[in-house]
Amino acid sequence: MKIVIYHASKFGNGAKVAEELRKVIEGKGHQAEVRHIKASKPKELLPAELYVFGSPTRIGKPIGSMRRFLKKATLPSGTRYALFATHGDAVPNKKTGKLPTDEELSRWRRTLPIMDEILKGKGLVKVADKIFLVSGEQMRGHLKEGWQGKTDEFATAILGSA
Numbered sequence: 001m002k003i004v005i006y007h008a009s010k011f012g013n014g015a016k017v018a019e020e021l022r023k024v025i026e027g028k029g030h031q032a033e034v035r036h037i038k039a040s041k042p043k044e045l046l047p048a049e050l051y052v053f054g055s056p057t058r059i060g061k062p063i064g065s066m067r068r069f070l071k072k073a074t075l076p077s078g079t080r081y082a083l084f085a086t087h088g089d090a091v092p093n094k095k096t097g098k099l100p101t102d103e104e105l106s107r108w109r110r111t112l113p114i115m116d117e118i119l120k121g122k123g124l125v126k127v128a129d130k131i132f133l134v135s136g137e138q139m140r141g142h143l144k145e146g147w148q149g150k151t152d153e154f155a156t157a158i159l160g161s162a
């Protein structure tokens with residue numbers, strides 16, 4: 001299978017996930033390429049049997065450049081895709097010291113559902129998705145431990161859909 005991974009990483013975490021995903025997919029005997037969306041034209045996507053789109057989060061949503069990219073993307077109806085989002089890890093509420101509940105987190109984390117809605121609207125078919133968490137004080141942060149294992153799982157889910 002030929003897979004192209006488009007991402008919009010700003011601080012490098014999503015780029016790391018994309019590269020790792022490429023290696024895992026290739027290690028399983030498939031072809032994969034990685035592109036940053038800023039070096040790509042949404043109406044001239046590389047030919048592939050399956051696309052992966054990965055986005056950082058801004059105020060609970062996909063970064064604007066990814067939203068625009070997906071809206072403009074031209075792909076035949078029925079094309080399969082997988083999604084990943086990078087999110088800041090949950091932190092305790094400053095006043096109460098409590099961590100948000102799963103229900104609260106899914107209400108705030110809209111990156112995957114918004115990307116999905118755009119692509120479903122074009123008749124595309126989702127096969128897998130995954131959230132990767134970024135933690136740390138600095139803006140750039142770092143991928144939370146276990147991210148490589150999650151990337152493996154993600155690759156298995158993608159390839160298992162073939």
Ligand SMILES: Cc1cc2nc3c(=O)[nH]c(=O)nc-3n(C[C@H](O)[C@H](O)[C@H](O)COP(=O)(O)O)c2cc1C
Pocket residue numbers: 008009010011012013014015055056057058059060061085086087088089134139140
């Ligand atoms: C201005 C700004 C707003 C952000 N808002 C959110 C947010 O609402 N929810 C969230 O989970 N992460 C948020 N983040 C953290 C990003 O998700 C994180 O920086 C990004 O996923 C890292 O991916 P990258 O290294 O590939 O750019 C925000 C980051 C910035 C800089």
